Amino acid sequence: MAAKEDAPLAALRALRAHLIKGKPVEVEGEDLVFRDASGSELRRLPKHSPTAYHSKKLDKSYDLLAVYTCFKHADLSFSDYVLKCREDKAAMVSTVDKKELVAFLKGDIDSSPQILDASGKPTADSGEKDRKTTTKKTRDPEDEARAAKKRRLAQEKENHRHKHGESHKTPQELKQDEQMKRITDRECVNRTRTTVLDAHKTKFDNVVKTLELVNAETKEKIEKASKASALMATTTARKEQLPLHRLVKEKILGTPIIVVPAGFSDLFTMLNAKDFLEDGVYVSNMQKKADGHRKQQSMMITHEEDGHVYTFKIVDTVNRFRDKDWRSVVGVIVSGQSWQFKGWKWKFPLEVFKKVCGVYIYNQGSQLNPEIKQWDVKVLMIHPDKRHLDKVAAKEFWRYLFAFIKHKLQ
Template sequence: MSRNDPLSLLREFTISKKPITLVDSSGGLVTELTDASDVVFADDRQTFTFPRSTPTNYRRGATDETYTLETLLFLLQRAHKSVSEYNLEGAQKGIPIVTILDKRLVLDYLTGATATSSSIVYQPSETNVHARDDVVDDQQDHPSKRQKTLAQSGHADENEILRLIISKERLARTTASVLRGNKSFANIQKVGAGILLKSKSKDEKAAAVAAAAAAKKPDSRQPGATVPSSTSSRPGAVPGAAVSRSGTSSSQSKSKSSSSRIPIIIIPAAITSMITMYNIKQFLEDQVFVESQELRNKGGAKPNRLTVERRQKPNETHKTPYHVLDSTDNLRPEDWDRVVCVFTTGAEWQFKKWKWQKPIELFAHVKGFYVKWADEQSKESIKTWNVEVLNLNRSRRHADRAVVTEFWDKLQGWCLANKPTLAY
């Protein structure tokens, strides 16, 4: 391919990182491709100028149409962007884009990752017509004549000889060419980009209308502000009272609805228990066991109620809350339906005055756990109760994570099977 071909120059300047200049109709330098009328390739030897709409030799897909210089240059400028951003910006600027099937092949060729491409259409120049005729004759005549012809054209550029050879090649159908097809979806891409623009415009208008409405709405907290109300027409009615009551009622209803689905975990109140209100939050959230006595020595007060939060997945931002308490005195009858887990010390008196006072009945309605040191034996009562045993190592605190993970996995599996309506 000759050096004054726009495709060759674009590839050469891209590989060698030479600057490509954009000029407008008056010859002034511009930075945006849409403002330019010509593209200038200038180096120490020569300068070439092409209109930005100049067709190149790179064929679009399986069609006979070729990409223009501005299309290939726009692709190089936006190679770092995603497909959707590239297509949207092309539609906004009115610049034809490279199809998604050709994008990687075009970039590889222009950046030098590949030496050639089957989509390039080679067209011999008039100065080499005779040389091409000689090559055609050589395919039919004696080898001595072929050598003579090649000797006569020895002064020709090696690239020109290669071009003549490739011009006689016929590319067989490959998997890639069959999948590429012969249809162009450029119009669909333009329509999609237009839909995205309309949707974005509607969202911006809706946000502006909402902001304007919020600005006009009077603030009931400001002196002299009035709030429309259907009850204000009644004698003695206080403006805004109905709105305030309905707003409070709605808020309370929503709060009650969400809180009534939060699972409850009950732990022992005994100070000899390994799991207490002092260390339960650090154990279940930070996955590290710290003895309660150590935390009590620091002077912290024992909380009456805690909320433990847990991410269901490592990268999930939402945290699921669990209420934790060590006394059932303030539990209402309907709250027992939210109890999903009970930590036990193995003493039956722990369940006194509970809804289910018998261990067999209790652990048929909730998931039971018993925490102990790994080198200790479980209590005899635990062996007959339907509870899971969690073994902690006395000195290896890094092993606590595996124990806590086991706890959450078993509790969530039980909740899925027995309490699917709760927000766990």
């Protein structure tokens, strides 16, 4: 190990030592502040200063803020962790790096191959060496004294036996034998292991009553638990038996809303969404405009599913939405751009798709937007030269939407 530890490694070890002690860490402006239990500042480091912990996949190290944010939100799910990273404006630690980093910060492990020194080499060996040295240095002086005394007595005993033979006892052993003899001479045998098993009574009425009481209490608890389980099963069965059209009518205030993209260059807009959703036919925006159709602010469409007709409201803007409107939003046709969700009640697309059914439709041959792969949306494809496949895509859209609605409302 070098005489002076390099800064990234020192920063990582300083943060780890502070977290292991359970002391608070706060983010203040551009700094990460280490405090003691009373809240007094102990140390301050730039939050974006690099650490010695490197990514497995990318040739880069994580900064202090990313490392601390990973530790702080270690128990969250991946999607919630991503949201917290965006809120804290921190770099995200990848899933393959997260587990080992958290284990290192908690003190479960003392080193990692991903911790590199200034020369780019792992510090695992040096970490092991430091740990052994520290353990040796911090050993209790009293323990050392006891160990030395034990070694000295053992050596004296060995020398005595070597000199006088194995059968000859040391003065200390003779003294111990004398003390034990005085104790055993005064012993009076009261009960033995045989007599202690003898019972003066042949009836155990008290024991039987206790067992009966315990059995009665256990039986009562089992009966109560069975009744509760039966009631819960009945309630669940009733919920599952409730038809979809009843769920939509009773739990959605007003008309269910589907939001479509607002850009004219998007595949689906207010001009052609009705043709696709109602009739399963795709007509381009250019064709609709050439035919004299104009964009409406909103429109109603109907769809029949399992013998019941459902009505949906189609819009492409949410600027004037109130809480009642947001509760009615059930689906969105995704354009592939995150700015589509600007002005929405939920800040990030990941939050949107927890509440609303997302569907992305694209033309075969066109490039799939990379962001789509990170979102929880249904991806459908239509073929520019095979219009009969439009109905297949439309049918799949409705199947996925109704499955999402049923799961959400139940």
